[in-house]
Amino acid sequence: MAAALTLGACAGTPEETAPPVEDVSFDAGTTMAKLNEAGKITIGTKFTQPLFGQVDADGNPQGFDVEIGKLIAAKLGIPADGITWTETVSANREPFIEAGEVDLVIATYTINDERKEKIAFAGPYYSAGQDILVLAGNPKGIEGPEDLEGLAVCTVTGSTSEANIKEYTDNIIAATDYADCLEPLRSGTVDAVTTDNVILAGLADQNAPEFEVVNAPFTEEPYGIGLAKDDTDFRDFINDVLEESYEDGSWAAAWEATAGKVLDTPTPPAVDRY
């Protein structure tokens, strides 16, 4: 059903922003040296997350997560075509990292303590937050979750977003998928849809100009880069790459070429070297 609703909505292809590959060398024995020598890296990302990681008609993933992956690969001396993209859905990210099927996971991957028990996180490289999607023009004048009191809101059953929004309204319509919430929003059965701003931005982008994101995130979901738990050298290296990219503008360029088309360019979050 979700497919039926979003049928015909294709994400635009962001312009290529592949960064220049650096000529680098690393201490022998490190993951960086191994990857640099092999000239290739396997990165897990989502294939169905518009603006962050979504495959285009040719099967190539596009989005902000993908651009961050290219940045890191370039600093390892690996060109964009040396990257093997593997689809990681929410349920298989930790197992893929633990089994070594991927070197990195960049997949709208929220850093939390449970996950830190199994894997390590570099970053965060972006801090998402739960936001609100409304009809274009915002007919009800919703500016934040406080304005939702008494209004009907659609979200996915059992999600964190559902638990969060329960604090503001009891009138919740629970859908199977976020895309399923669009039809009730169109027909006026609900007044708003709520979940992470990046998902909402993707939906708004696919269905432009029907909807708009209120753009007032009220929770924090720091997105990190997942890697093997004990590989501290590699983690430090990625954190360095992220900090460099904040300073030289490549992070902002990656954002503007992808998610920035719908969302404001945020200040990059401070890297957490835990």
Place this chain on the structure above:
Amino acid sequence: MDAVIENFPVFLGGFWATIRLLVLSGAGAIVLGVIIAAMRISPVGAFRAFATVYTEILRNIPLTLVLFFCAFLLPYLEIKLDYFVLAVIGLTAYTSPFIAEAIRSGINGVSIGQAEAARAIGLDFAQTLRLVVMPQGIRMVIPPLLNVIIALTKNTSVAGGFFVVELIASSRQVINLRGDAVIAILLAVAVFYLVITVPLGQVAARLERKVAVFR
């Protein structure tokens, strides 16, 4: 198993919604089904034509589409109801032709002499149907009617895809929380359905013994 026990209240909420869907749309479908069956055999041509078209359309469209229509198109026609009510409407409409056809087969099984005798003693069509033909016809079709009701029990799960949090939707909710225990969760859901359908079968069997018409 602990995933099921921890989230038992969620399952109970879904179970209760499934039962309400079943009872409301089952009752609605039986009433509507009897009316449609009566129209199908009535002497008025327009009634017969309407009942035939109604039956052929609704029983040949997938339930998902019927519910899709109720949940997504009715709101555009300014029919703004709770999604639960819309699901009951959809399930009732979808199930009624199956009930009607089962009853019609029972009516066909009532010997024509019964109806002729009823007319001969001066009963009109409605009286003949209500007092003589339907009571015999419905008694004969308890097993097929039960099949329709059991199918309806399972069909309520489709409403889970249309914003109604019944058993299947509540299991999805628990799976979101406990992705490591999917099989236990699905087995628990299966057991909940059996809790509804197995007693239904026994009630129907007892009812059939009690009201059977011996010939």
